Amino acid sequence: xxxxxTATGLALALCLALEVFVGDSIAxxxxxxxxxxxxxxxxxxxxxxxxxxxxxxxxxxxxCVISVAxxxxxxxxxxxVIGEPLLFSDFALLPQVPRxxxxxxxxxxxxxxxxxxxxxxxxxxxxxxxxxxxxLPGAPVPRVAALLGLPLALWLLVRTAPRPPLAGLVxxxxxxxxxxxxxxxxxxxxxLLGYTxxxxxxxxxxxxxxxxxPGPGDDVVVVIQLESFIDPERLGGAPLPAxxxxxxxxxxxxxxxxxxxxxxxxxxxxxVLTGRPSDSLGFGRYDPYTSRSGDEPxxxxxxxRDRGYGTLFLHPFHRDFFRRAQVMQAFGFTDxxxxxxxxxxxRVGPYVGDVALGERLLDEVRERxxxxxxxxxxxxxxxxxxxxxxxxxxxxxxxxxxHVVNTGRMIEDLVAGLDxxxxxxGQTVTLCVFGDHAPSLPTCKPGFGDRTTDYAVFRFGRPxxxxxxxxxxxxxxxxxLRSTLATAFADTPEST
Numbered sequence: 001x002x003x004x005x006t007a008t009g010l011a012l013a014l015c016l017a018l019e020v021f022v023g024d025s026i027a028x029x030x031x032x033x034x035x036x037x038x039x040x041x042x043x044x045x046x047x048x049x050x051x052x053x054x055x056x057x058x059x060x061x062x063x064c065v066i067s068v069a070x071x072x073x074x075x076x077x078x079x080x081v082i083g084e085p086l087l088f089s090d091f092a093l094l095p096q097v098p099r100x101x102x103x104x105x106x107x108x109x110x111x112x113x114x115x116x117x118x119x120x121x122x123x124x125x126x127x128x129x130x131x132x133x134x135x136l137p138g139a140p141v142p143r144v145a146a147l148l149g150l151p152l153a154l155w156l157l158v159r160t161a162p163r164p165p166l167a168g169l170v171x172x173x174x175x176x177x178x179x180x181x182x183x184x185x186x187x188x189x190x191x192l193l194g195y196t197x198x199x200x201x202x203x204x205x206x207x208x209x210x211x212x213x214p215g216p217g218d219d220v221v222v223v224i225q226l227e228s229f230i231d232p233e234r235l236g237g238a239p240l241p242a243x244x245x246x247x248x249x250x251x252x253x254x255x256x257x258x259x260x261x262x263x264x265x266x267x268x269x270x271x272v273l274t275g276r277p278s279d280s281l282g283f284g285r286y287d288p289y290t291s292r293s294g295d296e297p298x299x300x301x302x303x304x305r306d307r308g309y310g311t312l313f314l315h316p317f318h319r320d321f322f323r324r325a326q327v328m329q330a331f332g333f334t335d336x337x338x339x340x341x342x343x344x345x346x347r348v349g350p351y352v353g354d355v356a357l358g359e360r361l362l363d364e365v366r367e368r369x370x371x372x373x374x375x376x377x378x379x380x381x382x383x384x385x386x387x388x389x390x391x392x393x394x395x396x397x398x399x400x401x402x403h404v405v406n407t408g409r410m411i412e413d414l415v416a417g418l419d420x421x422x423x424x425x426g427q428t429v430t431l432c433v434f435g436d437h438a439p440s441l442p443t444c445k446p447g448f449g450d451r452t453t454d455y456a457v458f459r460f461g462r463p464x465x466x467x468x469x470x471x472x473x474x475x476x477x478x479x480x481l482r483s484t485l486a487t488a489f490a491d492t493p494e495s496t
């Protein structure tokens with residue numbers, strides 16, 4: 001016991017020193033008594049987790065210190081790109097990394113930067129394991145009780161933390177999501193564990209479906225989420241003709257405030273599709289797909305389906321990414337056209353080109369009966385922008401501008417194609433395009449543009465209006481789009 005207490009005390013002290021002096025916190029680490037107790041409790045739980053594998057106090061203590069150091073390193077690296085510390089929900093995304101390594105800046109496992117430290121760590125662990133004696137009791141019954149008791153206790157803690165009565169205590173410690181303040185207050189391990197418990201508890205109330213006014217909506221409503229899309233002139237690029245269309249042809253356009261920088265597509269996607277602001281999601285705001293899995297009564301797709309619309313989700317990437325197929329079906333999309341439908345589609349770089357995706361979108365609208373609600377997510381300009389992505393273009397910003405030109409061409413083609421379709425069929429059509437987040441480029445650091453992208457709403461098949469600029473938040477755009485499903489127009493032809 002003395003050895004365990006000594007190793008544990010030293011490990012907790014080292015973890016505390018790491019977070020106080022080099023931790024990923026924008027404010028000074030709090031050492032107030034309750035905050036310090038929670039901080040040390042977080043370290044202790046990490047240590048006990050590793051101790052349950054080895055029953056060697058010094059090995060567990062060292063592993064705990066290495067784990068906290070690794071969390072700090074990863075969090076600081078993430079902050080430099082995205083502007084946020086490490087999140088509990090990031091661990092839920094880890095299975096995507098080996099399945100889709102091309103989407104991340106993380107080197108593959110066989111890269112020496114990863115493989116060499118991993119191998120050295122494994123060798124050192126084996127040597128240490130064989131050198132340090134175990135503190136397990138020698139008698140069979142106490143030994144079995146210890147081997148089973150500690151893992152069971154940790155498992156029960158994980159299971160009961162989101163449930164009463166322990167959930168009440170966790171709520172007292174973490175009453176509301178305030179990530180930066182909580183990392184400074186109790187450190188990364190405790191905040192990761194506390195936020196996980198709060199998210200699993202489902203603390204956010206679920207709103208009722210809005211009461212839409214009676215009357216027909218538009219015959220066709222197309223909403224397109226543009227990957228990493230902002231006006232390239234904001235990054236020093238050439239003017240994009242599509243942005244001139246925003247200013248001259250759109251009924252409404254402007255800057256769109258989105259919930260993240262450089263990543264977390266699902267946040268903007270959820271905000272537009274549901275009209276729910278981040279503050280309404282509680283601890284699920286960081287990954288709304290994990291917290292609610294698409295079961296949203298305010299979803300545009302569900303509202304459209306309830307009003308008799310066909311609902312189609314179009315995305316040229318894998319169904320398992322972000323669990324999109326499952327989530328989109330829960331959102332209310334009846335038909336999903338995803339990666340398998342684009343096997344022969346032309347690529348621009350590693351992903352299906354935006355121009356080809358726009359052509360497929362127009363084909364889907366032409367072939368389907370109306371009314372139709374279609375939500376499309378582009379893929380061509382997804383990062384990372386690394387050497388070898390495009391022949392002869394290795395500079396990340398040059399790669400981005402190459403792709404964004406294609407995005408602009410797709411928008412131009414869709415404006416022309418949907419306008420012609422509306423005129424030919426005598427129908428009303430709405431097209432909304434918006435950027436999900438700014439690109440994570442060296443020239444586009446966290447804080448760029450106050451987390452704003454660009455959006456536009458085009459209306460076809462009705463008298464032209466003077467375009468108006470209106471800057472708004474992603475969730476507000478989602479609420480405005482409800483009018484396309486429910487607003488009555490006296491001169492609107494009946495849907496066919």
